[in-house]
Amino acid sequence: STGIVAATPFPAEYDREYVAPVSLGTPAQELNLIFDTGSSDLWVFSTSMPAAQVAGQKLYNPSGSSTSAVLWGHTWSIQYGDGSRSSGTVVNELVTIGGISYASQALEIANGVSAQFSQDPASSGLLGLGFSILNTVIPTSQKTWFDNVLPTLAAPVFTVDLKRAAPGTYTFGAIDASSYAGKIEYTPIDNSNGFWRLQASGYQVGTSPFQPTTIDAIADTGTTLLMLPAAIVKAYYAQVPGSQLHASYGAYTFPCSAKLPSFTFGIGRYRGVIPGAFVSYGRIDATTCYGGIQDQGNLPFSIFGDILMKAQVVVFDAGRTRIGFAAK
Ligand SMILES: O=C(CNCCc1c[nH]c2ccccc12)Nc1scc(-c2ccccc2)c1C(=O)NCc1ccccc1
Numbered sequence: 149s150t151g152i153v154a155a156t157p158f159p160a161e162y163d164r165e166y167v168a169p170v171s172l173g174t175p176a177q178e179l180n181l182i183f184d185t186g187s188s189d190l191w192v193f194s195t196s197m198p199a200a201q202v203a204g205q206k207l208y209n210p211s212g213s214s215t216s217a218v219l220w221g222h223t224w225s226i227q228y229g230d231g232s233r234s235s236g237t238v239v240n241e242l243v244t245i246g247g248i249s250y251a252s253q254a255l256e257i258a259n260g261v262s263a264q265f266s267q268d269p270a271s272s273g274l275l276g277l278g279f280s281i282l283n284t285v286i287p288t289s290q291k292t293w294f295d296n297v298l299p300t301l302a303a304p305v306f307t308v309d310l311k312r313a314a315p316g317t318y319t320f321g322a323i324d325a326s327s328y329a330g331k332i333e334y335t336p337i338d339n340s341n342g343f344w345r346l347q348a349s350g351y352q353v354g355t356s357p358f359q360p361t362t363i364d365a366i367a368d369t370g371t372t373l374l375m376l377p378a379a380i381v382k383a384y385y386a387q388v389p390g391s392q393l394h395a396s397y398g399a400y401t402f403p404c405s406a407k408l409p410s411f412t413f414g415i416g417r418y419r420g421v422i423p424g425a426f427v428s429y430g431r432i433d434a435t436t437c438y439g440g441i442q443d444q445g446n447l448p449f450s451i452f453g454d455i456l457m458k459a460q461v462v463v464f465d466a467g468r469t470r471i472g473f474a475a476k
Pocket residue numbers: 164165182184185186187228229230231232264368370371372447451
């Protein structure tokens with residue numbers, strides 16, 4: 149089987165996150181979830197959450213579904229690097245994405261979420277597309293929806309085609325040859341830590357010469373920005389007049405009037421180009437904008453987040469433990 153769903157960015161002014169529709173239970177309850185290659189829990193806002201933590205999100209109601217079955221004694225709790233977190237209990241439920249169903253998916257029901265999620269009306273939860281080793285359910289960890297449907301897919305892949313300020317697609321079981329230009333360049337991934345972790349071959353700022361250097365990164369649709377080693381970030385903003393490492397934000401900002409250079413990453417001999425306009429993450433005041441490229445700090449790897457993803461078609465190939473990039 150193959151399936152395709154729209155990936156819609158929110159909020160409209162800048163692409164903080166991308167959500168896609170997921171059908172839960174019988175009769176179907178459709179929720180918009182963040183598809184996240186950087187984590188491996190499928191969790192949703194539910195009717196067992198305090199009203200104070202809900203602000204317009206659609207809620208999953210297990211008792212409204214004839215196919216939900218409590219996974220007794222199982223709980224989950226997850227914390228992300230931005231400090232956001234959620235936790236709750238687990239049911240087995242029918243979960244359908246783009247027409248592809250799995251009848252007894254571990255569906256993690258939130259009974260509490262942090263403010264970052266409560267105050268985000270666009271998303272009713274997350275669908276993890278990382279490797280199942282990252283799943284937080286105890287006492288027995290659970291498999292992701294993608295892991296569960298893998299044997300039924302026409303090909304053991306999913307393709308991510310995000311767009312700037314416009315709906316893109318997540319495709320399961322196929323690669324849409326009309327969605328990209330040229331060839332897909334593949335590179336092996338190391339999934340031992342549960343991430344889609346790759347080694348890029350270097351970078352280039354604008355039209356400056358390409359700098360060969362190994363960049364150890366994860367491909368993460370759940371992280372908004374492109375987070376890189378300090379030296380690379382410094383080299384990038386050195387070409388942006390008026391940019392600064394803003395003391396109060398602890399992040400690079402620049403004058404919104406600045407013309408941003410493109411950022412190119414290498415995969416072997418392949419060069420992936422992120423247009424300068426994609427590197428502006430959003431306005432923080434009348435004249436100042438927030439950079440889409442930021443320092444990875446003391447993280448042991450870089451994060452190729454949405455800022456990079458939306459400039460490429462990315463093929464997550466679980467069958468051959470590799471990831472592919474192509475221009476659009
Ligand atoms: O967790 C994920 C993927 N799920 C994100 C779900 C999510 C959590 N709030 C969200 C808000 C919107 C959409 C999705 C999410 N990726 C990874 S790997 C390493 C780090 C990390 C560790 C330490 C320090 C920094 C990063 C993160 C991280 O925290 N990214 C989120 C983020 C988000 C914003 C800013 C920084 C990092």
